[in-house]
Amino acid sequence: SDLIIRIGHQITNLEVLANLAEFADDFLSKSPTIQKNCLNQLIDQGLHLQQSKDDIVHFIDKVLQHSSDTSDTERVLDKCRQLDKELYVKLVCTTFAEQRYSEIGEMVKNLTALEDNTLTSLILAGLGAHLASTDLYIKMMEVAISEEIADKLVEQLKEAGFRAQACSLQLMALRIPGALRTMSSFKL
Secondary structure, three states: OHHHHHHHHHOOOHHHHHHHHHHHHHHOOOOHHHHHHHHHHHHHHHHOOOOOHHHHHHHHHHHHOOOOOHHHHHHHHHHHHHHOHHHHHHHHHHHOOHHHHHHHHHHHHOOOOOOHHHHHHHHHOOOHHHHOOOOOHHHHHHHHHHOOOHHHHHHHHHHOOOHHHHHHHHHHHOOOOHHHHHHHHOOO
Protein backbone atom coordinates (compact mmCIF):
# COMPACT_ATOMS: atom_id res chain seq x y z
CA SER A 1 0.00 0.00 0.00
CA ASP A 2 2.78 2.46 0.92
CA LEU A 3 4.60 1.66 -2.29
CA ILE A 4 1.45 2.27 -4.34
CA ILE A 5 0.89 5.60 -2.61
CA ARG A 6 4.52 6.65 -3.13
CA ILE A 7 4.21 5.75 -6.82
CA GLY A 8 0.96 7.73 -6.94
CA HIS A 9 2.71 10.85 -5.67
CA GLN A 10 5.09 10.68 -8.63
CA ILE A 11 2.31 10.50 -11.23
CA THR A 12 1.13 13.68 -12.95
CA ASN A 13 -1.33 12.13 -15.42
CA LEU A 14 -4.87 11.24 -14.34
CA GLU A 15 -5.17 8.33 -16.75
CA VAL A 16 -2.03 6.71 -15.32
CA LEU A 17 -3.25 7.46 -11.79
CA ALA A 18 -6.59 5.81 -12.63
CA ASN A 19 -4.75 2.73 -13.85
CA LEU A 20 -2.76 2.65 -10.61
CA ALA A 21 -6.00 2.96 -8.63
CA GLU A 22 -7.48 0.06 -10.59
CA PHE A 23 -4.38 -2.01 -9.86
CA ALA A 24 -4.51 -1.05 -6.15
CA ASP A 25 -8.19 -1.95 -6.00
CA ASP A 26 -7.49 -5.41 -7.38
CA PHE A 27 -4.17 -6.00 -5.58
CA LEU A 28 -5.48 -4.94 -2.15
CA SER A 29 -8.91 -6.56 -2.45
CA LYS A 30 -8.18 -9.01 0.39
CA SER A 31 -7.55 -6.10 2.80
CA PRO A 32 -10.58 -3.79 2.47
CA THR A 33 -9.39 -1.25 5.04
CA ILE A 34 -5.98 -0.84 3.40
CA GLN A 35 -7.62 -0.84 -0.02
CA LYS A 36 -10.02 1.96 1.00
CA ASN A 37 -7.22 4.04 2.51
CA CYS A 38 -5.04 3.61 -0.57
CA LEU A 39 -7.83 4.54 -3.00
CA ASN A 40 -8.75 7.59 -0.93
CA GLN A 41 -5.15 8.79 -0.97
CA LEU A 42 -4.95 8.29 -4.73
CA ILE A 43 -8.15 10.33 -5.14
CA ASP A 44 -6.64 13.07 -3.00
CA GLN A 45 -3.55 13.00 -5.22
CA GLY A 46 -5.76 13.31 -8.32
CA LEU A 47 -7.55 16.34 -6.86
CA HIS A 48 -4.30 18.25 -6.70
CA LEU A 49 -3.10 17.57 -10.24
CA GLN A 50 -3.27 20.43 -12.72
CA GLN A 51 -5.86 18.83 -15.00
CA SER A 52 -9.24 19.91 -16.35
CA LYS A 53 -12.18 19.70 -14.00
CA ASP A 54 -13.92 17.27 -16.33
CA ASP A 55 -10.90 14.96 -16.29
CA ILE A 56 -10.69 15.11 -12.50
CA VAL A 57 -14.40 14.33 -12.15
CA HIS A 58 -14.08 11.42 -14.58
CA PHE A 59 -11.09 10.09 -12.62
CA ILE A 60 -12.87 10.36 -9.25
CA ASP A 61 -16.03 8.77 -10.61
CA LYS A 62 -14.02 5.88 -12.07
CA VAL A 63 -12.20 5.25 -8.78
CA LEU A 64 -15.37 5.60 -6.68
CA GLN A 65 -17.10 2.95 -8.81
CA HIS A 66 -14.87 0.41 -7.09
CA SER A 67 -16.10 1.46 -3.67
CA SER A 68 -19.34 0.20 -2.17
CA ASP A 69 -18.91 2.46 0.86
CA THR A 70 -20.98 5.64 0.47
CA SER A 71 -18.85 7.36 3.09
CA ASP A 72 -16.03 7.42 0.50
CA THR A 73 -18.20 9.37 -1.90
CA GLU A 74 -19.34 11.72 0.87
CA ARG A 75 -15.74 12.34 1.96
CA VAL A 76 -14.63 13.14 -1.58
CA LEU A 77 -17.63 15.41 -2.16
CA ASP A 78 -16.88 17.32 1.04
CA LYS A 79 -13.23 17.71 0.04
CA CYS A 80 -14.23 18.98 -3.43
CA ARG A 81 -16.63 21.49 -1.88
CA GLN A 82 -13.70 22.97 0.03
CA LEU A 83 -11.31 22.97 -2.96
CA ASP A 84 -13.43 24.19 -5.86
CA LYS A 85 -17.16 24.95 -6.00
CA GLU A 86 -17.54 24.16 -9.70
CA LEU A 87 -15.65 20.88 -9.36
CA TYR A 88 -18.01 20.04 -6.50
CA VAL A 89 -21.08 20.85 -8.60
CA LYS A 90 -19.80 18.68 -11.47
CA LEU A 91 -19.05 15.78 -9.14
CA VAL A 92 -22.45 15.95 -7.43
CA CYS A 93 -24.16 15.86 -10.83
CA THR A 94 -21.92 13.05 -12.10
CA THR A 95 -22.33 10.83 -9.05
CA PHE A 96 -26.06 11.60 -8.86
CA ALA A 97 -25.72 12.56 -5.19
CA GLU A 98 -29.34 13.71 -5.14
CA GLN A 99 -29.27 14.45 -1.42
CA ARG A 100 -26.98 17.38 -2.30
CA TYR A 101 -28.99 18.75 -5.24
CA SER A 102 -30.74 21.47 -3.23
CA GLU A 103 -27.38 22.60 -1.84
CA ILE A 104 -25.76 22.92 -5.25
CA GLY A 105 -28.93 24.52 -6.61
CA GLU A 106 -28.41 27.36 -4.14
CA MET A 107 -24.64 27.36 -4.60
CA VAL A 108 -24.74 27.90 -8.37
CA LYS A 109 -26.87 31.00 -7.94
CA ASN A 110 -23.83 32.68 -6.38
CA LEU A 111 -21.30 31.58 -8.97
CA THR A 112 -20.46 34.12 -11.65
CA ALA A 113 -19.02 31.77 -14.27
CA LEU A 114 -19.46 28.10 -15.09
CA GLU A 115 -18.02 25.94 -17.84
CA ASP A 116 -20.42 24.77 -20.55
CA ASN A 117 -20.05 21.16 -19.38
CA THR A 118 -21.08 22.18 -15.87
CA LEU A 119 -24.20 23.85 -17.21
CA THR A 120 -24.97 20.72 -19.21
CA SER A 121 -24.53 18.59 -16.08
CA LEU A 122 -26.89 20.86 -14.14
CA ILE A 123 -29.56 20.60 -16.83
CA LEU A 124 -29.21 16.81 -17.08
CA ALA A 125 -29.48 16.58 -13.28
CA GLY A 126 -32.73 18.57 -13.43
CA LEU A 127 -31.29 21.70 -11.81
CA GLY A 128 -31.33 24.13 -14.72
CA ALA A 129 -34.20 26.22 -13.35
CA HIS A 130 -32.02 27.30 -10.42
CA LEU A 131 -30.17 29.58 -12.83
CA ALA A 132 -33.27 31.12 -14.42
CA SER A 133 -32.92 34.38 -12.49
CA THR A 134 -29.12 34.67 -12.66
CA ASP A 135 -26.62 36.21 -15.05
CA LEU A 136 -25.72 32.69 -16.20
CA TYR A 137 -29.19 32.02 -17.63
CA ILE A 138 -28.41 33.27 -21.16
CA LYS A 139 -25.28 31.14 -21.35
CA MET A 140 -27.25 28.16 -20.02
CA MET A 141 -29.86 28.64 -22.77
CA GLU A 142 -27.15 28.70 -25.41
CA VAL A 143 -25.62 25.53 -24.00
CA ALA A 144 -29.01 23.80 -23.84
CA ILE A 145 -29.66 24.60 -27.49
CA SER A 146 -26.19 23.62 -28.70
CA GLU A 147 -26.23 20.36 -26.71
CA GLU A 148 -29.79 19.66 -27.93
CA ILE A 149 -31.17 19.42 -24.39
CA ALA A 150 -33.34 22.53 -24.55
CA ASP A 151 -36.48 20.39 -24.11
CA LYS A 152 -35.20 19.24 -20.69
CA LEU A 153 -34.51 22.81 -19.62
CA VAL A 154 -37.92 23.94 -20.90
CA GLU A 155 -39.63 21.33 -18.69
CA GLN A 156 -37.54 22.34 -15.66
CA LEU A 157 -38.39 26.00 -16.20
CA LYS A 158 -42.11 25.24 -16.51
CA GLU A 159 -42.09 23.14 -13.35
CA ALA A 160 -40.33 25.95 -11.46
CA GLY A 161 -42.86 28.55 -12.62
CA PHE A 162 -40.69 30.29 -15.22
CA ARG A 163 -43.23 29.91 -18.01
CA ALA A 164 -42.16 32.98 -20.03
CA GLN A 165 -38.52 31.83 -20.07
CA ALA A 166 -39.63 28.30 -20.96
CA CYS A 167 -41.69 29.50 -23.93
CA SER A 168 -38.94 31.82 -25.11
CA LEU A 169 -36.34 29.03 -24.93
CA GLN A 170 -38.67 26.64 -26.72
CA LEU A 171 -39.08 29.11 -29.57
CA MET A 172 -35.34 29.84 -29.66
CA ALA A 173 -34.64 26.15 -29.95
CA LEU A 174 -36.98 26.04 -32.93
CA ARG A 175 -35.04 28.98 -34.45
CA ILE A 176 -38.01 31.37 -34.45
CA PRO A 177 -36.98 35.05 -34.93
CA GLY A 178 -36.51 37.19 -31.80
CA ALA A 179 -39.46 39.56 -32.35
CA LEU A 180 -41.90 36.67 -32.59
CA ARG A 181 -40.37 35.01 -29.50
CA THR A 182 -40.92 38.18 -27.49
CA MET A 183 -44.51 38.55 -28.66
CA SER A 184 -45.35 34.93 -27.94
CA SER A 185 -43.93 35.04 -24.42
CA PHE A 186 -46.44 37.78 -23.53
CA LYS A 187 -49.39 35.60 -24.60
CA LEU A 188 -49.07 33.57 -21.39
